[in-house]
Amino acid sequence: MDKMTLEDVQIEGKKVLMRVDFNVPIKDGQIGDDNRMVQALPSINYVTKHGGKLILMSHLGRPGGEVDKSLSLKPVAKHLQTLVDTKVHFAEDCIGEKAKTVINQAKDGEIVLLENVRFHKGEKANDEEFCKQLAKHGDLFCNDAFGSSHRAHSSVAGVTRFLQPAVSGYLLEKEIKYLNDSINNPSRPFVAILGGAKVSDKIGVIENLLDKVDSILVGGGMTYTFYKAKGLPIGDSLVEDDKVDLAKELMMKADEKGVNVVLPVDSVAAKEFKNDAEHKVVDEDGIEDGWMGVDIGPQTAISFGNIIKNARTVVWNGPMGVFEMENFADGTNAVAEALAESTKLGGTTIIGGGDSASAIKQAGLEEAVSHVSTGGGASLMFLEGKDLPGVVALTDK
């Protein structure tokens, strides 16, 4: 990445305004998975250890420009205090007097976490006045929020119009490096695995990947839109009817380009969308009315596994089935294990997407793959070959 980094600027005595992605799950005031916070620690510690005053901004959830106490970052500030060895202050607003007072109180080497930037409409609107107010807090800007970098919002991108230099943090750099190397200069065979439920979000990625990968394995809820395109029965399975023609077109394009688009040869079909529903394994032409595909079947798990183990670069986005339900998690777990195996054999394996990341965690294999991305939407936008606004906005080297 040819953007300035934290190491290119003087930190001592400076106020560093840093965007992080602390959009973490919170239940009853407790942080669930704090991976996004832990991943931001290298940048956070770099600034505080070098004597900068660190002002952190983040969103939490989608409050829609209104104050919503259940989406306050206060519990996050409390949790952050357990992860760092300097004082963490919390400001109850991200702009105005409340923010200013707390920032003035904090000493160099300490941290201020500002309240949820999405409590203001100006954040999403990338509003000039709001950007200026945020910019006032710092002497320089740093973006370490990879997971939010696909959003052209004030605290991610707009603020850089009024605050320079704008540098990249370590997490952002690491994420971009992994994605860049794997997508633009991959060791082959290069295999992409796409699953999950957001068919319309992901189908565009397939088009871009056709020019890059050797195989695309389609699983999860994506499967049945492709099945329908092939004229196979899908019963009550998840389908996006308005994407059936696109699926057809993509399969034709794949053929022309010599890319294997591999669909499941069998599925686990269930009578209902619940874990203890009646279920059975069926072939690709065996999903009857009243049944829905909820996981890839055992034959598919084996064949996908073999392709993945032999790959040198693997990108995985979206689970292979309804993995939250134990009875339908086998396909996802098999793919997770195959990724771990491929990594052991020297392959580069990357996982993007919130649910795929929890799936690999659930399988206890997050340490066994090369990289678990902190951004779902952001890594997809990158895979689509588009520029991320939060990266474009940074100062060139």
Ligand SMILES: Nc1ncnc2c1ncn2[C@@H]1O[C@H](COP(=O)(O)OP(=O)(O)O)[C@@H](O)[C@H]1O
């Ligand atoms: N066959 C299926 N039918 C319905 N939902 C599915 C199926 N396979 C996977 N899913 C669901 O897809 C969801 C994840 O999809 P998505 O959000 O696209 O993935 P990610 O967050 O990894 O990008 C999970 O909640 C999972 O239960």
Ligand SMILES: O=C(OP(=O)(O)O)[C@H](O)COP(=O)(O)O
């Ligand atoms: O959780 C996030 O995205 P992700 O679920 O696509 O990884 C980011 O924090 C961005 O949040 P947003 O999709 O509400 O802008």
